[in-house]
Amino acid sequence: MFPSFYELINYLLGIELPVFKIVKTFGFIMASAFLVGAIVIIKEFKRLKNDGYLQPIKETFRKGFPADWGEYIGNGIFGFLIGYKLSLFILNFNDFFWRDPELYLFSADGYPLGGLIGAAIFIFWIYRKRKKEELPQPIVEQRNVWPHERVWDIITLAAFSGILGAKLFTWFEDWDGFMSDPLGHLVSLQGLTFYGGLICATAVLLTFAYFKKINLLRLMDVGGMAVMLSYGVGRLGCHFSGDGDWGDPNPHTLPDWLSWLPDWLWAFDYPGNVAKVGVRIPDCMGEYCFVLPNPVYPTPVWEFMMAVIIFGVLWSLRKRLVIYPGLLFAVYLVFNGIERFTIEMIRVNADYELFGMAFSQAQIIAMCLIGTGLILGTILYTYFKKNPIKPVFSASDVP
Numbered sequence: 001m002f003p004s005f006y007e008l009i010n011y012l013l014g015i016e017l018p019v020f021k022i023v024k025t026f027g028f029i030m031a032s033a034f035l036v037g038a039i040v041i042i043k044e045f046k047r048l049k050n051d052g053y054l055q056p057i058k059e060t061f062r063k064g065f066p067a068d069w070g071e072y073i074g075n076g077i078f079g080f081l082i083g084y085k086l087s088l089f090i091l092n093f094n095d096f097f098w099r100d101p102e103l104y105l106f107s108a109d110g111y112p113l114g115g116l117i118g119a120a121i122f123i124f125w126i127y128r129k130r131k132k133e134e135l136p137q138p139i140v141e142q143r144n145v146w147p148h149e150r151v152w153d154i155i156t157l158a159a160f161s162g163i164l165g166a167k168l169f170t171w172f173e174d175w176d177g178f179m180s181d182p183l184g185h186l187v188s189l190q191g192l193t194f195y196g197g198l199i200c201a202t203a204v205l206l207t208f209a210y211f212k213k214i215n216l217l218r219l220m221d222v223g224g225m226a227v228m229l230s231y232g233v234g235r236l237g238c239h240f241s242g243d244g245d246w247g248d249p250n251p252h253t254l255p256d257w258l259s260w261l262p263d264w265l266w267a268f269d270y271p272g273n274v275a276k277v278g279v280r281i282p283d284c285m286g287e288y289c290f291v292l293p294n295p296v297y298p299t300p301v302w303e304f305m306m307a308v309i310i311f312g313v314l315w316s317l318r319k320r321l322v323i324y325p326g327l328l329f330a331v332y333l334v335f336n337g338i339e340r341f342t343i344e345m346i347r348v349n350a351d352y353e354l355f356g357m358a359f360s361q362a363q364i365i366a367m368c369l370i371g372t373g374l375i376l377g378t379i380l381y382t383y384f385k386k387n388p389i390k391p392v393f394s395a396s397d398v399p
Contacts, residue, residue, distance in 0.1 A: 001242035003274035003288050026274070029237030037230035038155045044222045044318065045148035052391030053322060056144035057213045064135025067126050075122040083118020084110035147214050157208055158201045165200025198227065199365075217325035217380075224332030225314045232307025239300035242273025242288075247297025247346040267295035297346045303339070310335045324384045326376065333373030341366040 002008040005020040005028070048054045088110045202223075209219045238245040250267040258266065271281060271291040278292040314332055321328045341363050349360035359367075 001272045026237040026241040033230040033233035037226035040226040056146045058142045064138040067130035075126045076119040079122025080115040080119040084115035087111040087114025161204035162197035162201035166197035220329035224329040229311040232304045235300040235303045242270040244275035247299040249294040250297045268298040269295045323389045326380045330373045330377030333369045337366040337370035
C-alpha cells in the first residue's frame, strides 16, 4: 500500500524522498475526486444553460474600490499562517526534508516572527493589487451570473462541509476512539463516513443554492451524478492507502469463471496499510509495517466499479429525465442506497439492532435513502407529468 507519495515513489523508482511523506495518497485522490465532480457539474450546468433549462441571476459587483478592512484582516491571517510554518521549514530544512516532514507540518510549532513577516507581505500585496485596480470613480454594476460560474464555490463548500460531516459521523460511531486521541482524529483524513459527509454537504449546498437563487432541483440532479462518480474515485484512495475501509475476510477461492481477474481484485491482504492493522511484516523498518493475516474482500475497488456503472446509467438518463427536475436525483438516491446496502454485507463495520435485525449505520441510512428516492421520484414524476417543463428561453437570448 501507499500511505503517501513517499512509498509510491520508492516502490516505482526505488528512491527515498521523505519530503513526499506529506503528500498523502488518500488526500490526493480525494482532492482528485472533488475535481472530477467539478468537471461533471460544470459540463452539465453548461448543457442545461444552452438548452434553456437554467436562468442567470443578476448580481451587484463593485469595481475600482480600495481594499477594505475585511480583505486586510483575511489576508493578514492567511499570510501569518503561511509565514509561521514556512519559516519553520526553512530554518529546519534538513530535518523537514530528510527525516520527518509530517511532524513539522501537522504540529503547532512555528516562528511568530516569520508569521508577522508573512502577514505583512500579504497585506501589502492586497493593498498594491487594489491600488492598481482603483478608479477615480468606482463602479457598481450588475451582471448575469450563471450556475456554472459558481461551481468552485459549490465544490469548496462541499469539500469543507463534507469532510466535517464525515468526521462527525465517524466520531459518533467510535466515540471512545475519538476521546482517546481527539487531535489525532481531527487532523487525520482516514476514517471518513461517506453518508455523514453527504448529509452535511447536501444541507449546506441547498442552503447556498437557496440564497444564490440556483434552481434546487437542477442542482440536486447534477450533484447526484457528480457525487456518484466522485465517490467511486474517492474509494480508490481508501484502497491504495489501505485506510481500513475494506471488507470481511474472504474465505472463498477465486471461481474458475473469474480466473482472468488478478488475485488482488478478489482477495487482498493490504500490506503496509496506513491503518496499521494486522500482523507485523518481518524485517520491515518503516512506519507502515502491517499486513492483514487473512486476505479480505477489496470492497473499495468493487465500490469504485459499481459507482462508475451507476454514474454511466445516470449520465445516460440525464437528457431523457430533463423534463422531470429532481427525478434524476431520486434515481441516484435509490441506486446509491442499493449499492451501499449491498456492499455493507461484506464490509467491516459496527452493527446496530433495528427491528430485531443487525444493520450497520450505513445500511440504516441506505434504507432511508432508498425509501426517500422512491417517494420523491413518485411525487416528482406525477407532478411534472401533469405540469410538463419546457425550456424557458434559448441561452443566446440572454446576454
